[in-house]
Amino acid sequence: MSKTVLAFGSFDIVHPGHLSYLEKARKLGDRLIVIVARDSSIRMFKHRNPAFSEGDRVRLIGSLKPVDLAVLGNRVKGKEGIYKILKRFRPGVIALGYDQRVDEKELKARLAEYGIKSRIVRIGMRKSEARYKSSKLSRFL
Numbered sequence: 001m002s003k004t005v006l007a008f009g010s011f012d013i014v015h016p017g018h019l020s021y022l023e024k025a026r027k028l029g030d031r032l033i034v035i036v037a038r039d040s041s042i043r044m045f046k047h048r049n050p051a052f053s054e055g056d057r058v059r060l061i062g063s064l065k066p067v068d069l070a071v072l073g074n075r076v077k078g079k080e081g082i083y084k085i086l087k088r089f090r091p092g093v094i095a096l097g098y099d100q101r102v103d104e105k106e107l108k109a110r111l112a113e114y115g116i117k118s119r120i121v122r123i124g125m126r127k128s129e130a131r132y133k134s135s136k137l138s139r140f141l
Helices: 017-025 039-046 054-062 080-081 085-090 103-115 129-133 133-141
Strands: 004-009 031-034 068-073 093-097 119-123
Touching: 004 085, 017 031, 017 119, 031 054, 031 080, 054 068, 080 085, 080 103, 085 103, 093 129, 103 119
Parallel strands: 004 031, 004 093, 031 068, 093 119
Antiparallel strands: none
16 A cells, blocks of 8 residues: 655745755655645745745646645635645645644644544754755845
8 A cells, every 4th residue: 555645835935955855755655745835825824925826836846856746735714724635635644844833733633533544754954954944045036
């Protein structure tokens, strides 16, 4: 039985740190599905407009070697909506980036509510990747 890994992100300014995150996530299973945040989600959670459209971002992420499938996240009106995509893919592993602000306790509760047995793995950062943090790179735009 194959193990699907879900990874999430805005991927607005794609950089080597993102590639490293996706490569590490891919090693956790047989299939990597990446959920790319909607433009509206970026505005809601990051309080800014994305530099690139959701269509461009999902196309770019889908073209990367470690990624088997890239899809846009759900259209959400509140925090609860972000979890609905879990029902669609029922992942064996959820890979979170070191800096993703996710309430892991809430995530585990949602997985249990949906009857999904999934391992949550926090992907660490190497020191050399610190300079690739999107918030640092955005100042160059």
